[in-house]
Every structure is written in structure tokens, then in C-alpha cells.
Amino acid sequence: MAGLVGGCASGETAKGECLEGGDMSDNEQLDRVRIGHLILQERVARDTGRWDQMRACYSGNSTIDISWFRGSGFDFVDVSREAADSGSASFHKMEPCLVDIKGDRANVNVGVAIHLRTLMNNVEVLLIGHGRMLFRVERRASNWLINHLTGIYVMDTLQPAVPGEAVSVDRERLATYRASYRYLSYLLELSGRPVSQDLPGVDRPDSVDAILTANTDWLNQ
Numbered sequence: 333m334a335g336l337v338g339g340c341a342s343g344e345t346a347k348g349e350c351l352e353g354g355d356m357s358d359n360e361q362l363d364r365v366r367i368g369h370l371i372l373q374e375r376v377a378r379d380t381g382r383w384d385q386m387r388a389c390y391s392g393n394s395t396i397d398i399s400w401f402r403g404s405g406f407d408f409v410d411v412s413r414e415a416a417d418s419g420s421a422s423f424h425k426m427e428p429c430l431v432d433i434k435g436d437r438a439n440v441n442v443g444v445a446i447h448l449r450t451l452m453n454n455v456e457v458l459l460i461g462h463g464r465m466l467f468r469v470e471r472r473a474s475n476w477l478i479n480h481l482t483g484i485y486v487m488d489t490l491q492p493a494v495p496g497e498a499v500s501v502d503r504e505r506l507a508t509y510r511a512s513y514r515y516l517s518y519l520l521e522l523s524g525r526p527v528s529q530d531l532p533g534v535d536r537p538d539s540v541d542a543i544l545t546a547n548t549d550w551l552n553q
Contacts, residue, residue: 368429370469370478374390378422399483399531405481434552437553439467440466443462456493458490485513488514513527
């Protein structure tokens with residue numbers, strides 16, 4: 333789990349342990365820059381409503397598995413656009429990417445704080461969800477494209493968008509949700525989109541180890 337909270341310049345193992353540094357070729361350094369740019373481009377495109385640019389970041393067989401959506405990368409772009417059109421506004425504050433490359437495949441692990449503004453019981457609220465986004469990336473011809481996206485949940489907070497307004501929550505219902513994404517679960521259920529309570533989160537270390545192992549196995553295939 334060390335790679336989830338500290339970060340290593342040269343990558344990480346399936347368990348999140350730091351790897352020893354080593355010399356990288358010019359081509360590998362360039363690939364790391366390109367992959368990091370791809371990830372940042374996809375998130376910025378989503379935040380700014382550049383849907384064609386976001387779609388261009390995904391391969392045709394890409395898949396998404398996050399709290400509120402499971403399906404193809406292209407469908408993810410479409411539902412993200414629908415959410416934005418409905419008035420749901422979000423912003424992703426990204427940390428530097430950890431990139432582990434093997435041949436034409438790469439794993440990317442990046443810390444993120446997702447800022448979401450929405451209405452809850454007619455009160456405008458701000459949700460901040462902290463976690464890590466895990467991307468599988470593949471080289472197709474001369475381009476790197478996203479093949480898979482999932483996440484590891486750490487913690488979240490909820491507050492009124494207007495200082496002084498009261499945010500009322502059902503504490504009994506809130507207590508039934510996981511600590512790593514409690515308020516996100518609460519908001520999604522209120523909107524009619526209940527979320528699984530079995531997502532990878534730091535409150536269940538085995539779930540984190542399982543997803544990191546799966547990504548490493550994919551990288552080594």
C-alpha cells in the first residue's frame with residue numbers, strides 16, 4: 333500500500349511497493365511523457381466539455397469500472413456529457429502520474445481529488461472525493477490509448493456550497509455506507525443510482541491488493 337500514499341519516481345509493484353530506480357532510455361522517457369499527457373488530456377477534456385477530444389483518448393474496446401458507471405469508454409463519454417448537460421459540474425485535481433511500461437502496455441496510477449457541485453434536498457452542496465485512478469493504457473500503432481479505467485477510494489467530504497446553509501443528512505442511512513466513499517454513496521442513492529459497497533477502497537486493503545495485482549498481471553501478459 334506504500335505506493336498509494338507516498339509515490340515512487342520509478343513505478344510500483346502489484347502491492348504498491350517502490351521499485352528501485354534505474355536508467356531509462358530516451359524512448360521510454362518520451363513514452364512516459366506521452367502517457368501522462370494522455371491521462372491529463374482525458375480528464376481536462378471531461379472537465380471542460382470537450383467530448384470529441386475525450387473520446388479520442390479511448391480505444392474501441394476500452395472499459396470503465398467506477399462507482400457510477402460500468403461499460404465501454406465511448407459510452408462513458410456519452411453519459412459524462414449527459415451528466416454535464418443536466419447541470420452536474422465536476423473538476424478533477426490531479427497529482428503526477430506513476431507510469432509503469434512494459435512493451436506496448438502501461439499501467440498508470442494517479443492520485444485525484446474530484447470536486448462535484450450538485451443539489452441535495454434543494455441545497456447546493458460540494459462533494460470532494462479523494463482516491464486514485466488506475467488506467468491501463470495500450471499503444472495502438474503510434475498512439476497510446478486508454479484501455480481500462482477503475483479507481484481506489486480513500487475518503488470523501490461534503491459541505492454546503494453557500495457558507496452558513498444547513499446540509500441535512502440521514503445519519504442512520506449514512507452509517508450504512510463505506511468510509512472510503514460514504515458521501516458519494518449517499519448522493520448517488522438519493523439520485524436513484526445506488527452504488528455497490530464492494531468497490532476497491534483503503535478501508536478494505538485486500539480489495540486494493542486485488543486490483544493492483546490484476547493490473548500487474550495484465551501488464552505482464
